[in-house]
Amino acid sequence: MVVSVKVFKKATPNGKVTFYLGRRDFIDHLDYCDPVDGVIVVEPEYLKNRKVFGQLATIYRYGREEDEVMGVKFSKELILSREQIVPMTNTNMEMTPMQEKLVRKLGNNAHPFTFHFPPNSPSSVTLQQEGDDLGKPLGVEYTIRAYVADSEDDRQHKRSMVSLVIKKLQYAPLNRGQRLPSSLVSKGFTFSNGKISLEVTLDREIYYHGEKVAATVQVSNNSKKSVKSIKCFIVQHTEITMVNAQFSKHVAQLETKEGCPITPGANLTKTFYLIPLAANNKDRHGIALDGHLKDEDVNLASSTMVQEGKSTGDACGIVISYSVRIKLNCGTLGGEMQTDVPFKLLQPAPGTIEKKRSNAMKKMKSIEQHRNVKGYYQDDDDNIVFEDFAKMRMNNVNMDD
Amino acid sequence: MDYNKNAEQINPFGNVSTVLRPSARLSAESHLLGWNVPPHELRHIPEHWLSFPEPPESLNYLLGTLYIFFTFMSMFGNGLVIWVFSAAKALRTPSNILVINLAICDFLMMSKTPIFIYNSFNQGFALGNLGCQIYGIIGSYTGIGASATNACIAYDRYNVITRPMEGKMTHGKAIAMIIFIYMYATPFVVACYTESWGRFVPEGYLTSCTFDYLTDNFDTRLFVGTIFFFSFVCPTMLIIYYYSQIVGHVFSHEKALRDQAKKMNVESLRSNVDKSKETAEIRIAKAAITICFLFFVSWTPYGVMSLIGAFGDKSLLTPGVTMIPACTCKMVACIDPFVYAISHPRYRLELQKRCPWLAINEKAPEASSVASTTTQQEQQQTTAA
Numbered sequence A: 001m002v003v004s005v006k007v008f009k010k011a012t013p014n015g016k017v018t019f020y021l022g023r024r025d026f027i028d029h030l031d032y033c034d035p036v037d038g039v040i041v042v043e044p045e046y047l048k049n050r051k052v053f054g055q056l057a058t059i060y061r062y063g064r065e066e067d068e069v070m071g072v073k074f075s076k077e078l079i080l081s082r083e084q085i086v087p088m089t090n091t092n093m094e095m096t097p098m099q100e101k102l103v104r105k106l107g108n109n110a111h112p113f114t115f116h117f118p119p120n121s122p123s124s125v126t127l128q129q130e131g132d133d134l135g136k137p138l139g140v141e142y143t144i145r146a147y148v149a150d151s152e153d154d155r156q157h158k159r160s161m162v163s164l165v166i167k168k169l170q171y172a173p174l175n176r177g178q179r180l181p182s183s184l185v186s187k188g189f190t191f192s193n194g195k196i197s198l199e200v201t202l203d204r205e206i207y208y209h210g211e212k213v214a215a216t217v218q219v220s221n222n223s224k225k226s227v228k229s230i231k232c233f234i235v236q237h238t239e240i241t242m243v244n245a246q247f248s249k250h251v252a253q254l255e256t257k258e259g260c261p262i263t264p265g266a267n268l269t270k271t272f273y274l275i276p277l278a279a280n281n282k283d284r285h286g287i288a289l290d291g292h293l294k295d296e297d298v299n300l301a302s303s304t305m306v307q308e309g310k311s312t313g314d315a316c317g318i319v320i321s322y323s324v325r326i327k328l329n330c331g332t333l334g335g336e337m338q339t340d341v342p343f344k345l346l347q348p349a350p351g352t353i354e355k356k357r358s359n360a361m362k363k364m365k366s367i368e369q370h371r372n373v374k375g376y377y378q379d380d381d382d383n384i385v386f387e388d389f390a391k392m393r394m395n396n397v398n399m400d401d
Numbered sequence B: 001m002d003y004n005k006n007a008e009q010i011n012p013f014g015n016v017s018t019v020l021r022p023s024a025r026l027s028a029e030s031h032l033l034g035w036n037v038p039p040h041e042l043r044h045i046p047e048h049w050l051s052f053p054e055p056p057e058s059l060n061y062l063l064g065t066l067y068i069f070f071t072f073m074s075m076f077g078n079g080l081v082i083w084v085f086s087a088a089k090a091l092r093t094p095s096n097i098l099v100i101n102l103a104i105c106d107f108l109m110m111s112k113t114p115i116f117i118y119n120s121f122n123q124g125f126a127l128g129n130l131g132c133q134i135y136g137i138i139g140s141y142t143g144i145g146a147s148a149t150n151a152c153i154a155y156d157r158y159n160v161i162t163r164p165m166e167g168k169m170t171h172g173k174a175i176a177m178i179i180f181i182y183m184y185a186t187p188f189v190v191a192c193y194t195e196s197w198g199r200f201v202p203e204g205y206l207t208s209c210t211f212d213y214l215t216d217n218f219d220t221r222l223f224v225g226t227i228f229f230f231s232f233v234c235p236t237m238l239i240i241y242y243y244s245q246i247v248g249h250v251f252s253h254e255k256a257l258r259d260q261a262k263k264m265n266v267e268s269l270r271s272n273v274d275k276s277k278e279t280a281e282i283r284i285a286k287a288a289i290t291i292c293f294l295f296f297v298s299w300t301p302y303g304v305m306s307l308i309g310a311f312g313d314k315s316l317l318t319p320g321v322t323m324i325p326a327c328t329c330k331m332v333a334c335i336d337p338f339v340y341a342i343s344h345p346r347y348r349l350e351l352q353k354r355c356p357w358l359a360i361n362e363k364a365p366e367a368s369s370v371a372s373t374t375t376q377q378e379q380q381q382t383t384a385a
Helices: A097-106 A352-370 A394-398 B001-008 B012-019 B022-026 B040-044 B055-085 B094-121 B128-162 B170-194 B218-263 B281-311 B319-342 B344-352 B365-384
Strands: A003-012 A016-020 A025-028 A038-042 A051-061 A075-086 A110-115 A126-127 A138-149 A163-172 A182-189 A191-202 A206-208 A214-221 A227-239 A243-255 A265-275 A288-292 A318-329 A338-347 A384-388 B198-205 B210-211
Touching: A003 A097, A003 A163, A003 B218, A016 A138, A016 A163, A016 B218, A038 A051, A038 A075, A038 A138, A051 A110, A075 B218, A097 A110, A126 A318, A138 A214, A138 A352, A182 A338, A191 A318, A191 A338, A191 B319, A191 B365, A227 A265, A243 A265, A265 B344, A394 B365, B022 B040, B040 B128, B094 B128, B094 B170, B094 B319, B128 B198, B128 B210, B128 B218, B128 B281, B128 B319, B170 B218, B210 B218, B210 B319, B218 B281, B281 B319, B319 B344
Parallel strands: A003 A384, A025 A163, A206 A338
Antiparallel strands: A003 A016, A016 A038, A038 A110, A051 A075, A051 A138, A126 A138, A126 A288, A138 A163, A182 A191, A191 A214, A214 A265, A227 A243, A227 A318, A318 A338, B198 B210
């Protein structure tokens, strides 16, 4: 099998300026974040004496465009970094291997550029909308763009502007930790003695997407009530920091009466297995997904990780967390008792065994896809596959109009 | 019936001789208001008006002409809103159902003006009591309907802006609100029409009709107080509350965003910097104040006038003065389509598409994205081929 490197390519509507990017996923390792490295190709005779400027921007969209009234905009764009790319101002820039390869391949008109994500910048998250909604996706998105102009603040023309959506993601730490999260609650009743106690323990602290979450529930009933049924949920908590809104959604659930009723004096120990999957939550409004690009398989949003010594309150954008929620139904008079056990749901970091396994799966899929799609430009020396985006997502340019 | 007794006690001619002012008596041509009303219709007119001299004909013609102008303005503006919002698929959202309802109220408000115009050009109570009752019924439904719809729109916007993710209006909810609006207006209309509590009577130059706020008894005063509270105080309070909340939330959203930008060491929020000179907060505050002010201007004169009539010094209410509140609410019916719809970018876009002769120059951000996706698809097809 020929190992080929996939390169993303996108040109301005007039075809004069083209982005080449080695990847579109950039990983936040908490202590540092992958820089956005790429190459731009410009026709010198088109450029004349003008310059090419580049920007890295994040777009927050926290409400549907069609709901905008009174001139309120539910989207905000922050320019995180900007730079003059052609002619290059930063002379002591070190090129990454990918950039070197591309510059070698694309010739004299290729200019490398690098953008850095500022500290605390949020991860890409998409909030799912109902099926028939064709509006712009809600959530946090990143885009890089380049435009031709005389000076940085010139009005940008759509014809000579190119923008490409990229993702910023977080991976799980290499070590999954030994701690088993658990929670213990007990509930007494107004008119009777004794308590019911409920203990929930998870088999891990960090789960990877697609993994089974095992919650061991221990109920000991020392009261005079009996437990009628047990409900088990996986809850996704989403906090939209820009509008101070938060909500919770059940992404997996089951209800059982097995072993019930738990009569006074009885005990029950039982393990529930739930898999939180995006596929089971299709078309549900407000489910948070990892920032996703067109037609990709997508998973639920990963838990937001913050640097040590900082609280999630300092995080920006959309903050995601998960918990297992167990509810005991103690009959009509007894009411319900519930407890939440937090856990993290993340992407496996590259290099770990799990990552290799899931990568192998993805590769199989993509090879099959590639077999069906002809027209990719194959390069013999470097084995670079150019994936041309044409004018996909040009609309992002107008996010703030 | 109390009113009938009152009417019988007044001998219209006796009345004339006792109240007639010197100036009126000197000129043979001047009449008192209501001189041309047939005797059997006189009992429908509050005696308060009968003591004033008849207005000059020119004033009636002026008002009639003004109403013709209002009618065309409102029917054009609101008709356009109803047509475009119901024809364009992109605009058929639940929230817009409320906007359409407001336009319908404003549109129908004008369906009663032919009565006023006919009366004005015939110098007074020309269409008699039947015309007056119809005028009153349409006026109450559309007036109370419009003000309640204003409150509902304020509520919906408040919901959407303060909870952009969850505060989602559904078709069912919007329709339920509209049904509620009309049910809300119904008791007042029925009570007045059946004259069981309050009644519709002519006012001012006897060319327009409204609920009775002049009869000097407890029932009338209670009615005026009730209608004042439910159709003026309640909507006004709600509108002011919701819009002030909206402005407050927008301020806090902008602040939260600036804080986050600072955390990331980003100095500029481009959307605020070079697109418009005003910040988002100021823009929203202006819009909110405009809407509240407009509502206030349109209904406060009516509210104040009816309170004066019921509880205050009636002599302040000359026929000429009472025509002003009637005009302000008609005027607002003409302005509403601009405030609620023309400020809507998607509406302007649709309008431009449907009526190019209006020469609206709205940029089409949507169109470009559609175009670019199609070119992309074409390219995929060519590469696949």
